[in-house]
Amino acid sequence: DTGVSQDPRHKITKRGQNVTFRCDPISEHNRLYWYRQTLGQGPEFLTYFQNEAQLEKSRLLSDRFSAERPKGSFSTLEIQRTEQGDSAMYLCASSWLGSQETQYFGPGTRLLVL
């Protein structure tokens, strides 16, 4: 069990640039979640997938954000035209059919928008 992995771990970009993050869930986990966490706050839900289907999107997920999970395995989260307010830790989590309430989190991608 290699755990949930995320890449990159850190990203610094200039305002207006596009960024893409990748998440590899634990194998056999059919659900994958994205959260955003700002300093001093708990994670906030963004979206989740069951296999390749995106089942729920938060209002936090503006039209500049898009997430995909094309083959039901890894997922990508893209932010277009980044803004300084997008600076945060982006966390990915996965869960499996037998115990779907428990989510296993990756180490996160820390984004800094200058």
Add this chain to the structure above:
Amino acid sequence: SQQGEEDPQALSIQEGENATMNCSYKTSINNLQWYRQNSGRGLVHLILIRSNEREKHSGRLRVTLDTSKKSSSLLITASRAADTASYFCATPMYSGGGADGLTFGKGTHLIIQP
């Protein structure tokens, strides 16, 4: 908006002492979870308690749930320096409590003094 609110926001105790943190939530739930986050890293699942349970133990952890008061507590006994972390309670976004996204509080930052 965040459903759970942890109390206190910060707690500093001596190694070996017990640490208690509380969580209050707003809507009906069918389970509540506690997660730990070490500085700048992903979250680690600690324990899940269901609405029909009043108390649950896992090693040095004891969790209680009072659905009538919409509150939960996490007790860490015989604290160690390695317990220094932020602790979050999390509840399902929807009352169905299946594999939904989670809502987190702001967390309790626990510091164990050696």
